[in-house]
Amino acid sequence: xxxxxxxxxxxxxxxxxxxxxxxxxxxxxxxxxxxxxxxxxxxxxxxxxxxxxxxxxxxxxxxxxxxxxxxxxxxxxxxxxxxxxxxxxxxxxxxxxxxxxxxxxxxxxxxxxxxxxxxxxxxxxxxxxxxxxxxxxxxxxxxxxxxxxxxxxxxxxxxxxxxxxxxxxxxxxxxxxxxxxxxxxxxxxxxxxxxxxxxxxxxxxxxxxxxxxxxxxxxxxxxxxxxxxxxxxxxxxxxxxxxxxxxxxxxxxxxxxxxxxxxxxxxxxxxxxxxxxxxxxxxxxxxxxxxxxxxxxxxxxxxxxxxxxxxxxxxxxxxxxxxxxxxxxxxxxxxxxxxxxxxxxxxxxxxxxxxxxxxxxxxxxxxxxxxxxxxxxxxxxxxxxxxxxxxxxxxx
Amino acid sequence: xxxxxxxxxxxxxxxxxxxxxxxxxxxxxxxxxxxxxxxxxxxxxxxxxxxxxxxxxxxxxxxxxxxxxxxxxxxxxxxxxxxxxxxxxxxxxxxxxxxxxxxxxxxxxxxxxxxxxxxxxxxxxxxxxxxxxxxxxxxxxxxxxxxxxxxxxxxxxxxxxxxxxxxxxxxxxxxxxxxxxxxxxxxxxxxxxxxxxxxxxxxxxxxxxxxxxxxxxxxxxxxxxxxxxxxxxxxxxxxxxxxxxxxxxxxxxxxxxxxxxxxxxxxxxxxxxxxxxxxxxxxxxxxxxxxxxxxxxxxxxxxxxxxxxxxxxxxxxxxxxxxxxxxxxxxxxxxxxxxxxxxxxxxxxxxxxxxxxxxxxxxxxxxxxxxxxxxxxxxxxxxxxxxxxxxxxxxx
Numbered sequence: 001x002x003x004x005x006x007x008x009x010x011x012x013x014x015x016x017x018x019x020x021x022x023x024x025x026x027x028x029x030x031x032x033x034x035x036x037x038x039x040x041x042x043x044x045x046x047x048x049x050x051x052x053x054x055x056x057x058x059x060x061x062x063x064x065x066x067x068x069x070x071x072x073x074x075x076x077x078x079x080x081x082x083x084x085x086x087x088x089x090x091x092x093x094x095x096x097x098x099x100x101x102x103x104x105x106x107x108x109x110x111x112x113x114x115x116x117x118x119x120x121x122x123x124x125x126x127x128x129x130x131x132x133x134x135x136x137x138x139x140x141x142x143x144x145x146x147x148x149x150x151x152x153x154x155x156x157x158x159x160x161x162x163x164x165x166x167x168x169x170x171x172x173x174x175x176x177x178x179x180x181x182x183x184x185x186x187x188x189x190x191x192x193x194x195x196x197x198x199x200x201x202x203x204x205x206x207x208x209x210x211x212x213x214x215x216x217x218x219x220x221x222x223x224x225x226x227x228x229x230x231x232x233x234x235x236x237x238x239x240x241x242x243x244x245x246x247x248x249x250x251x252x253x254x255x256x257x258x259x260x261x262x263x264x265x266x267x268x269x270x271x272x273x274x275x276x277x278x279x280x281x282x283x284x285x286x287x288x289x290x291x292x293x294x295x296x297x298x299x300x301x302x303x304x305x306x307x308x309x310x311x312x313x314x315x316x317x318x319x320x321x322x323x324x325x326x327x328x329x330x331x332x333x334x335x336x337x338x339x340x341x342x343x344x345x346x347x348x349x350x351x352x353x354x355x356x357x358x359x360x361x362x363x364x365x366x367x368x369x370x371x372x373x374x375x376x377x378x379x380x381x382x383x384x385x386x387x388x389x390x391x392x393x394x395x396x
Numbered sequence: 397x398x399x400x401x402x403x404x405x406x407x408x409x410x411x412x413x414x415x416x417x418x419x420x421x422x423x424x425x426x427x428x429x430x431x432x433x434x435x436x437x438x439x440x441x442x443x444x445x446x447x448x449x450x451x452x453x454x455x456x457x458x459x460x461x462x463x464x465x466x467x468x469x470x471x472x473x474x475x476x477x478x479x480x481x482x483x484x485x486x487x488x489x490x491x492x493x494x495x496x497x498x499x500x501x502x503x504x505x506x507x508x509x510x511x512x513x514x515x516x517x518x519x520x521x522x523x524x525x526x527x528x529x530x531x532x533x534x535x536x537x538x539x540x541x542x543x544x545x546x547x548x549x550x551x552x553x554x555x556x557x558x559x560x561x562x563x564x565x566x567x568x569x570x571x572x573x574x575x576x577x578x579x580x581x582x583x584x585x586x587x588x589x590x591x592x593x594x595x596x597x598x599x600x601x602x603x604x605x606x607x608x609x610x611x612x613x614x615x616x617x618x619x620x621x622x623x624x625x626x627x628x629x630x631x632x633x634x635x636x637x638x639x640x641x642x643x644x645x646x647x648x649x650x651x652x653x654x655x656x657x658x659x660x661x662x663x664x665x666x667x668x669x670x671x672x673x674x675x676x677x678x679x680x681x682x683x684x685x686x687x688x689x690x691x692x693x694x695x696x697x698x699x700x701x702x703x704x705x706x707x708x709x710x711x712x713x714x715x716x717x718x719x720x721x722x723x724x725x726x727x728x729x730x731x732x733x734x735x736x737x738x739x740x741x742x743x744x745x746x747x748x749x750x751x752x753x754x755x756x757x758x759x760x761x762x763x764x765x766x767x768x769x770x771x772x773x774x775x776x777x778x779x780x781x782x783x784x785x786x787x788x789x790x791x792x
Contacts, residue, residue, distance in 0.1 A: 032445050042438055049428050051623040051672065052616020078474050078624065081662040107645055107656045114659050117513070220448020220666070227447040227666035228474065249503055256736050258750040260503045263510050263758045266477040270616070270623030272669065276447065340652050354654040362659045 010307055011338045014326070017301035018348050018384050021294070026347035027385040030323060032225045033287060033392065037279040045275035053248065055271025057278050062231070064281050069198075069206040071214070071233035073240030076269035076277075077247050080195040080217025080230035084112035084165070086246050086267065087213040087232050090239050091189040093118050093162050098154055098367065100164040100188065102132050103356040104374040109167055109193050110357045110366075121154065121161060122358040122368035125377055129314045130325075130353075131174020132166050133373060138182045140369040145186065152186040157367060163189040168197035168207050170383065171223070171322030172314060176202045176210050191215070195230070198223050199288045199320035200313075208233045213243075218273075223287060223322050223388075224280035226273040290388035291321040297391070298324055298384070307332045321386070328380040339382055353381035406703055407734045410722070413697040414744050414780050417690070422743035423781040426719060428621045429683060429788065433675040441671035449644065451667025453674055458627070460677050465594075465602040467610070467629035469636030472665035472673075473643050476591040476613025476626035480508035480561070482642050482663065483609040483628050486635050487585040489514050489558050494550055494763065496560040496584065498528050499752040500770040505563055505589050506753045506762075517550065517557060518754040518764035521773055525710045526721075526749075527570020528562050529769060534578045536765040541582065548582040553763060559585040564593035564603050566779065567619070567718030568710060572598045572606050587611070591626070594619050595684045595716035596709075604629045609639075614669075619683060619718050619784075620676035622669040686784035687717040693787070694720055694780070703728045717782070724776040735778055749777040 045057055058076050065074035077083045093099055095117025101109050103122040110120040123140075126133040145152050145161060152161040166179050183190045194200075194208030195217035201207060208214025213236075218229035232243045245251075250264025269277075295312070302310045309327045313319035328336060336352060343350040356378050358368045441453055454472050461470035473479045489495055491513030497505050499518040506516040519536075522529040541548050541557060548557040562575050579586045590596075590604030591613035597603060604610030609632075614625035628639045641647075646660025665673075691708070698706045705723040709715035724732060732748060739746040752774050754764045 032447060034442055034445065038442055039439065042442065043435060046430055046435055046438065046672075049430065050616075051428060052621060053624065054616070079662045107647075107654070107660075108662060111645070111659060111661075220446075220450070225448060227668035228449065228662075228664070249507070251503075255740065256747045258503070258748075260751075260756050260758075263507060264503075265507075266475045266504060266624075268624070270669065272623035272672065273666065276442075276668065344651065351652045352654075355656075360656050362656075 010305070010332055010335055011342050013305050014308065014339050015342050015346055015348065017305060018343060019346070021297045021301045022348070022385050022390050027349060027390070028387060029349040029351060029383060029385055030221050031387045031389065032220060033283070033387065033389045036283045038276055041275040041279045042272070045272050051272040052270050053268040055274070058269055058271045058274035061269070061274040061277045061281070064278060065216070065231050068281060068284070069209055069233055071209045072235040073233070073237065075232040075240060075243040075247060076274055077230045077232060077267045078269055079228045080215055080219065081108040081112055082247070082265065082267040083215035083230035083232045084109065084191070084193060085115045086243055086265065087191045087215050088112055088116050088118070088163065089246070090242055091163050091191050091212055096159060097162040098157065098159045099162060100137070101357070102167055102374070103358045103368060103371050104130060104169065104353060104377060105167045105193070105357060106354050107357060107360065108195070109165055110363055114362070119159065120357065120363055120366050122366060122371060124369055124371045125374040126175065127373055127377065129172050129174045130169035130377065131172070132179055134175050134178030134182050137369070141182065141186050147187070150187055152188060154367060161188065163191055165191050165193050167193040167195070168200060170311070170325050171197045171200050171320040172311065173197065173200050173202040173207050173317040173319065180210060196222070196322050197320060199284060201318045203316050209235070212236065213239060218277055223320055224277070224284055226269065226277035226280070229269050229273050229277060287388040288320055290391040291386065293391045294386065295321045295324060323383040324386045326382045326384060327377070328382070330376060330380065333379040336379060336382060348385060350382050350384050353378055406728060406731055407738050409701050410704065410735050411738050411742055411744065413701060414739060415742070417693045417697045418744070418781050418786050423745060423786070424783060425745040425747060425779060425781055426617050427783045427785065428616060429679070429783065429785045432679045434672055437671040437675045438668070441668050447668040448666050449664040451670070454665055454667045454670035457665070457670040457673045457677070460674060461612070461627050464677060464680070465605055465629055467605045468631040469629070469633065471628040471636060471639040471643060472670055473626045473628060473663045474665055475615065475624045476611055477504040477508055478643070478661065478663040479611035479626035479628045480505065480587070480589060481511045482639055482661065483587045483611050484508055484512050484514070484559065485642070486638055487559050487587050487608055492555060493558040494553065494555045495558060496533070497753070498563055498770070499754045499764065499767050500526060500565065500749060500773060501563045501589070501753060502750055503753060503756065504591070505561055506759055510758070514558070515555065516753065516759055516762050518762060518767060520765055520767045521770040522571065523769055523773065525568050525570045526565035526773065527568070528575055530571050530574030530578050533765070537578065537582050543583070546583055548584060550763060557584065559587055561587050561589050563589040563591070564596060566707070566721050567593045567596050567716040568707065569593065569596050569598040569603050569713040569715065576606060592618070592718050593716055595680060597714045599712050605631070608632065609635060614673055619716055620673065620680055622665065622673035622676070625665045625669050625673060683784040684716055686787040687782065689787045690782065691717045691720060719779040720782045722778045722780060723773070724778070726772060726776065729775040732775060732778060744781060746778055746780050749774055
């Protein structure tokens with residue numbers, strides 16, 4: 001009974017540390033914050049009547065995103081999943097291929113692979129960044145694949161492994177150098193899923209700009225939002241043009257004719273949503289600063305609790321601190337659900353990490369490497385309230 | 397040279413008739429009109445901070461759409477193409493199936509079939525409604541298919557023909573009774589593409605509610621717009637629930653867990669776009685009335701031009717008159733491009749009908765019935781300026 005008693009104490013300590021940081025009242029996990037030109041730009045967009053697939057805001061949003069991230073080109077699309085689907089297609093992923101994706105990710109990463117008719121091949125994580133474990137991945141690929149005519153082939157399935165999709169979990173950049181090394185040695189195209197990491201950089205360079213293509217999300221729960229939205233990043237001009245083409249029904253330019261030269265998508269970000277995005281992007285530095293200060297406040301509050309690690313940005317990286325993250329020590333993993341229940345009961349919205357994708361029914365037959373670290377993390381990760389306004393608006 | 401001279405005269409007469417109807421200045425083909433609660437609802441949405449996949453407006457928009465169309469259920473999604481893709485999937489369309497679609501349609505109809513891994517099988521149109529020619533389709537299916545275990549099978553390809561997608565061209569309801577008869581006799585599921593026909597009814601019943609499922613679009617060029625958006629209509633409660641599930645990443649309800657039980661999509665209409673939609677839907681009766689009056693004005697202007705038919709709503713139907721449509725007599729089909737050039741040069745935006753889908757490169761290998769009428773119409777159809785504000789705002 002002593003162990004159980006200790007654990008109950010831990011739950012209380014965690015609730016108290018969060019409450020001390022965020023103040024009173026009900027607190028969401030991550031809420032949008034509109035304190036800039038959001039109204040003004042939406043009104044301007046409405047008054048222009050250009051609310052749909054064409055307009056000044058969507059062009060500007062693409063320029064602003066490219067300028068902010070340092071990508072040469074940004075293509076604005078309906079959401080992060082659509083961005084990833086099209087990026088994978090542009091990376092050469094075809095039906096019957098395999099694509100390496102972390103088991104520890106939001107389901108959209110794996111879904112996008114499936115939309116291409118390809119098969120997600122699940123990869124383990126590392127404890128430090130929660131991202132793909134490049135060291136373990138290299139060992140695994142060495143033992144389970146062979147190169148055939150310049151293509152990495154899964155020896156067990158005989159399928160080509162065409163690409164790898166590193167995902168920067170909760171905004172924390174993973175070990176990009178390690179990942180790029182593996183990709184180079186096994187001839188894998190890198191498509192970076194930076195859905196959660198707008199504002200995060202690795203050795204001074206923005207996430208999403210290391211792969212041949214990268215993708216962003218502006219869903220309502222992200223650091224900035226367009227309602228629903230996403231973007232494709234690339235430095236390759238030809239790929240950028242093709243991305244724009246594919247996401248606008250592959251329509252050929254003509255004064256009046258409706259020619260379409262390949263199977264395209266209705267994925268353009270509406271100008272209305274882009275208007276919100278332009279205003280939100282102006283606020284991003286301020287939001288990032290607030291989220292960093294929130295991390296510092298949580299750091300102080302959680303410092304005395306030995307069994308809990310508050311996730312900090314990895315060395316050499318700058319994180320956007322999108323979602324603040326507690327990682328329980330393995331010995332106290334059993335209290336996770338008690339912490340989730342106690343915090344949510346107290347009006348503090350928290351959540352566990354996603355169910356590992358290889359256990360979802362539609363991906364049960366997908367190949368995977370040993371996933372020991374991801375499986376351990378799944379039992380120990382808890383996201384806690386992370387909105388910028390917890391710092392920007394005093395709540396006591 | 398006489399024939400050419402006659403044709404030039406015709407072009408001038410057409411330009412003059414349009415100009416007399418729409419007044420001076422540059423005139424677009426179809427522009428959104430925001431004169432109601434659009435700004436109030438957008439502001440309310442922004443102030444609520446619920447701009448993304450959850451919120452009061454998206455729920456209300458679904459209720460309003462269901463009430464307006466008479467469908468028991470409406471599911472709001474990111475666009476009409478997404479609506480059709482998911483509706484086809486719910487109708488049982490699977491990879492390797494064939495789906496009957498008109499050759500004369502916007503590319504999205506055929507694309508949605510392809511997204512399911514199925515093959516569009518192209519069908520001819522009728523001169524009167526521009527929609528699927530049910531009489532010719534029946535003859536064709538009688539001669540080229542056979543029933544096998546209750547499934548209509550294409551004798552040539554051996555593939556199952558699972559569904560038929562009637563599309564109500566430019567808002568004019570097609571011969572629904574005839575189509576439903578063919579579908580019944582050949583055991584085809586009907587998925588109605590009502591992307592263009594919000595506000596159009598057939599024998600008093602709203603288009604999109606005759607099939608097992610129907611779909612709408614609220615793109616910027618449609619009668620009402622949400623920026624980008626669409627909806628799935630159905631009377632089947634189980635299908636409606638499944639549609640909502642599939643379009644919200646197939647996430648299972650749980651207090652905090654991220655379970656997904658099948659391959660879903662990130663297709664939910666953002667609350668921000670739904671806010672615009674709620675306001676637009678309030679304006680719909682007024683817009684429809686204006687568009688009908690615009691038709692009457694064009695009717696008067698085009699009455700003296702014998703070689704041109706201004707498309708009127710088919711008998712037994714009420715059309716939304718989404719796009720006003722000229723159909724040139726076959727003898728003067730050759731002037732189409734001259735009319736397009738002269739009108740666009742004069743600041744009057746016009747356009748031809750879509751390139752027939754069976755000639756687009758990605759569908760070149762798709763099966764098709766003889767398409768004589770569609771091929772004739774393709775050379776003779778011209779859409780002319782159709783915005784409601786041409787009537788609602790005096791422009792002289």
